[in-house]
Amino acid sequence: MGRREEIVEAATDHALDHGLVGLSLRPLAEALGTSDRMLLYHLGSKDALVAEVVRCATARALERLRALPASASPGAAVRDLHRLWEAPAVRRCQRLHVEASALGLFGREPYASTVGSANALWSSAVRDHLARSGVPAARLDGVTHLVDATFMGLELDASFGSPAGPALETLVAAVERLCSGS
Amino acid sequence: MGRREEIVEAATDHALDHGLVGLSLRPLAEALGTSDRMLLYHLGSKDALVAEVVRCATARALERLRALPASASPGAAVRDLHRLWEAPAVRRCQRLHVEASALGLFGREPYASTVGSANALWSSAVRDHLARSGVPAARLDGVTHLVDATFMGLELDASFGSPAGPALETLVAAVERLCSGS
DNA sequence: CCGCCAGCGTAGCAGTCGCTACACTCACTC
DNA sequence: GAGTGAGTGTAGCGACTGCTACGCTGGCGG
Numbered sequence: 001m002g003r004r005e006e007i008v009e010a011a012t013d014h015a016l017d018h019g020l021v022g023l024s025l026r027p028l029a030e031a032l033g034t035s036d037r038m039l040l041y042h043l044g045s046k047d048a049l050v051a052e053v054v055r056c057a058t059a060r061a062l063e064r065l066r067a068l069p070a071s072a073s074p075g076a077a078v079r080d081l082h083r084l085w086e087a088p089a090v091r092r093c094q095r096l097h098v099e100a101s102a103l104g105l106f107g108r109e110p111y112a113s114t115v116g117s118a119n120a121l122w123s124s125a126v127r128d129h130l131a132r133s134g135v136p137a138a139r140l141d142g143v144t145h146l147v148d149a150t151f152m153g154l155e156l157d158a159s160f161g162s163p164a165g166p167a168l169e170t171l172v173a174a175v176e177r178l179c180s181g182s
Numbered sequence: 183m184g185r186r187e188e189i190v191e192a193a194t195d196h197a198l199d200h201g202l203v204g205l206s207l208r209p210l211a212e213a214l215g216t217s218d219r220m221l222l223y224h225l226g227s228k229d230a231l232v233a234e235v236v237r238c239a240t241a242r243a244l245e246r247l248r249a250l251p252a253s254a255s256p257g258a259a260v261r262d263l264h265r266l267w268e269a270p271a272v273r274r275c276q277r278l279h280v281e282a283s284a285l286g287l288f289g290r291e292p293y294a295s296t297v298g299s300a301n302a303l304w305s306s307a308v309r310d311h312l313a314r315s316g317v318p319a320a321r322l323d324g325v326t327h328l329v330d331a332t333f334m335g336l337e338l339d340a341s342f343g344s345p346a347g348p349a350l351e352t353l354v355a356a357v358e359r360l361c362s363g364s
Numbered sequence: 365c366c367g368c369c370a371g372c373g374t375a376g377c378a379g380t381c382g383c384t385a386c387a388c389t390c391a392c393t394c
Numbered sequence: 395g396a397g398t399g400a401g402t403g404t405a406g407c408g409a410c411t412g413c414t415a416c417g418c419t420g421g422c423g424g
Contacts, residue, residue, distance in 0.1 A: 003401085019288035021203070024381065036382080038402070046382060095287055101338040102284030105277055106201035116342035123344075142352030145339070149349050152338050153331030156283040160298035162305075167331050170324030174356030185371085206411065218412080220372065228412060 004042045007032065011039075011049060012056040016092045020050065020099050020111075047110040054100050054111070058118040061093035065125045070132035075176035077133035078147060081126065082168055085151055097122070098155050123148050135179050143175055186224045189214065193221075193231060194238040198274045202232065202281050202293075229292040236282050236293070240300040243275035247307045252314035257358035259315035260329060263308065264350055267333055279304070280337050305330055317361050325357055 001009075010032045015023060025036035025046055032039075043049040068084055071077035084090055097118060104112035127144040135143050150171055154164045192214045197205060207218035207228055214221075225231040250266055253259035266272055279300060286294035309326040317325050332353055336346045 019290070021285060021288070021290065025383090026380080035403070037384090037404085040383065041401070098338065099284050099287050101341060102281050103203060105281050105338070105341045106203070107341075108201070108203065112342065119339065119342060119344070139352065142348040142355075145336075145344070145346075145349035146332065146352045146356075149335030149339055150328065150332045151335065153333065153335035154327075156280065156287070156334050157301070157327070157331055159283065159287045159289075160294065160301060162301070162327070164327075166324040167327035170321065170328045170360065171356075173324075174328075174353075174360050177359045178352065178356050207413090208410085217373070219374085219414090222413065223371075 007034070007039060007042050008049075008052045008056050012053045012060075015053045016057065016096055020053070020096065020103060023050070025049075051110045051114045054096070054114045054118055057093040057096045058121060061090050061097070062121060062125055064090050065122070065129065068129055070129070072133070073176065074130065074133055074135045074143070074179035075172045077130055077135065078172045078175050079168075080133075081129065081147060082151065082164070086164075091155075094151070095155060098152055101152070135175075139179055143178065147171070147175075189216070189221060189224050190231075190234045190238050194235045194242075197235050198239065198278055202235070202278065202285060205232070207231075233292045233296045236278070236296045236300055239275040239278045240303060243272050243279070244303060244307055246272050247304070247311065250311055252311070254315070255358065256312065256315055256317045256325070256361035257354045259312055259317065260354045260357050261350070262315075263311065263329060264333065264346075268346075273337075276333070277337060280334055283334070317357075321361055325360065329353070329357070 011028060014028055014031050025039055029036045029039050039049060040046070043052065064084060064087070065081075068080060071080045085094060097115070100111050100115045101119070104115045123144060126148055127140060130144055130147070131137075131140055150167065154167060157167075158164060193210060196210055196213050207221055211218045211221050221231060222228070225234065246266060246269070247263075250262060253262045267276060279297070282293050282297045283301070286297045305326060308330055309322060312325055312329070313319075313322055332349065336349060339349075340346060
C-alpha cells in the first residue's frame with residue numbers, strides 16, 4: 001500500500017470519528033502523525049482528500065453489503081439490511097455518507113458530485129440484495145428507493161434520540177404486504 | 183417587529199438560499215445591509231443566531247403544515263404531505279432542517295440541540311395530520327416516523343438527481359395497505 | 365439643558381484556514 | 395561520485411473567522 005492509500009485510510013478513520021464538517025488539514029495531519037504539507041503533497045488539495053475519504057468510507061460499507069447473503073423474504077431483507085446498517089462499522093460509514101450528502105445539499109463541492117456516485121453504488125447494491133431476496137421486479141425500483149431513503153432519514157432522526165424501532169417495523173410490514181399481495 | 187426579529191427573518195431568508203455550512207457573519211451582514219457588529223449586538227453570538235434561524239425556518243414550515251386540511255385517506259395524506267413538502271417555500275425550509283440535522287450528527291452545537299426540538303414539533307404536527315386523515319392509532323407512531331424519515335431521506339437523495347416518484351408511490355401504496363388491512 | 369443609554373460604525377484583536385516557497389535528506393541511476 | 399527525483403520539515407503568505415474595544419450619534423427623561 002502506497003503512502004497515499006495509507007493516508008486516505010487513516011484520514012477516513014479520523015473522519016469516521018469526527019465528521020467532515022470541522023475537518024481541517026493541520027489537526028488531521030497531527031492525528032495522523034504527519035504534517036499538512038504532506039497531506040497536500042500526496043493528495044493534491046483538501047477537496048481531493050475529502051473526495052477520497054468519502055469514496056473510501058463508501059467502499060468499506062459496500063464491501064459489507066455485498067457480502068450479505070440473500071434473505072428469506074422481502075420483509076426479512078429489510079430487517080437484515082437494517083441490522084447491517086446498524087453494525088457499528090457500517091453505521092459510522094453511513095453516518096459519514098449522510099453528512100456528506102447534506103453538505104452537498106446546496107451544491108457545495110466536492111461533496112455534491114462525490115456523494116452522487118457513491119450513492120449510485122450503494123443504491124444499486126441495495127437493489128441487488130432486495131432482488132436476491134424475492135422482491136418482485138415490478139416493486140424493485142420503488143422498494144429500493146424507499147428503503148434507502150428511510151434508512152438515511154432514520155440516521156438523521158437517530159442523532160437526537162428518536163428510536164428507529166417503530167418506523168422499521170412499519171417498513172418491514174409494508175414491504176411484506178407490498179411484495180406478497182398483488 | 184423589533185430589530186432582532188427583522189434580523190432573524192432576513193438571516194433566515196439568506197440561509198434558505200445559501201445554507202448553514204458556509205454561513206459567516208460578515209457576508210451575511212453585508213447581504214442584510216448591516217454589519218457583523220450589529221448581528222452580534224442583537225443576537226449575542228453566532229450560535230444564538232444560527233439557533234434562531236433554524237427555529238424560524240421550522241416555524242415557517244410548521245405554519246403551512248398546520249394549515250393543511252385533513253386528507254381523505256391515509257394514502258392521500260401521505261401524498262398531500264409530500265405535495266406540501268415539495269412546495270418551494272416549504273421545501274427550502276426542510277432542506278435547511280436536513281442540513282442542520284446532518285450538522286448535528288456528530289454532536290456539534292448549536293445544531294444538535296436546536297434541531298432536536300425543531301424535529302419534535304414537526305414530527306408531532308405530521309402525526310396530527312395523519313391522525314386527522316384516518317391512520318389508526320395502532321399504526322400512528324410507526325407511520326409517522328416512517329413518513330418523516332422517508333421524506334428527509336428523499337430530500338438527501340434529491341440533491342443528486344434521484345427522482346422521488348418511485349419511493350413516494352411505494353410509500354403511498356404501503357401506507358394504504360397498512361391502514362386498511364388488519 | 366444635561367446626562368444617559370440604546371443603536372450603530374470603525375478598527376482591530378488573536379486565531380485558523382488552505383496552500384506555497386524553499387531548503388534539505390536520502391536512495392537511486394548513470 | 396555527480397546528478398536526479400521523490401519525500402519531508404520549516405516557515406510563512408494572504409484571507410478569513412468570531413468577537414471586542416472604543417467612540418460617535420440621536421432621542422429620551424430629569
